[in-house]
Amino acid sequence: MIETEFRRPVVTVDIVMLTPCRGELCVALLPRPNEPFADQPALIGGYIHTDEDLSAESAVRRILKAKAGIGDIFFEQLQTFASATRDPRDWSVSIAYFALLPEGWLEDPEGPLLLRPATSPGQLPFDHNEIIAIALERLRNKGAYSTIPARLLPEVFTMTELLAIYQTVMGERLDQSAFRRKVRELDLLEEIEGEKRRTESARRPTTLYRLKRPMSVFDRRL
Structure with missing residues (x-):
């Protein structure tokens, strides 16, 4: 059997890095250093290096460390985007991921990252607007x-902060009493013994919590 030589597509990973920013969910963008679309903000991403990346996840970790200076964060595969038209250079495959970071982790005035509202990031190159929307x-x-919105909070948080991040993620207001009741019924949190936090909105020090498990999935809407 004679093996026919086929052109190989461009294979990359793209990362939708989401973080709370002044009450809304923002996406981290990075100006592109080269053509096509040089200097235009785009998703953090890069080529898969077959000589050092054992998997697409390995490529994500390497790229996040090299381009954003970030390691050991939550990320999850989103979807594969592939077509002959998404990249002007050639037939292209992008394995897209989304990553979640607590507020303040990316706010470095000297850093290259740009934070834009995730619902209105402006016109981005390639199909990056579609990837963010998905x-x-x-x-x-x-x-x-699930408890995935809590990955946008520090390890320790208040119940008010947990409610606020769920509202930010889901884009709707939730009944505070019903939310607290459901969280307790689902046994998602453990109270931090002996620690309280003073906040401007509360007269007394506020109880602190952490997730009992890194990720919990439940059978009814929170």
Whole structure:
């Protein structure tokens, strides 16, 4: 059998890095250093290096460390985007991921990253607007039935902060009493013994919590 030589597509990973920013969900963008679309903000991403990346996840970790200076964060595969038209250079395959970071982790005035509202990031190159929109839809859908929104908070948080991040992710107001009741019924949190936090909105020090498990999925909408 004679093996025919075929052109190989460009293979990359793209990362939708989401973080709370002044009450809304923002996406981290990075100006492109080269053509096509040089100097235009785009998703953090890069080529898969077959000589050092053992998997697409390995490529994500390497790229996040090299381009954003970030390691050991939550990320999850989103979807594969592939076509002959998404990249002007050639037939292209992008394995897209979304990553979640607590507020303040990316706010470095000297850094190259740009934070824009995830729902209105401006016109981006390639199909990056479509990738962001799908990432937001995935996060909102999973947020209603899991503790994934809490990955946008520090390890220790208040119940008010947990409610606020769920509202930000899901894009709707939630009844505070019903939310607290459901969280307790689902046994998602453990109270931090002996620690309280003073906040401007509360007269007394506020109880602090952490997730009992890194990720919990439940059978009804929170």
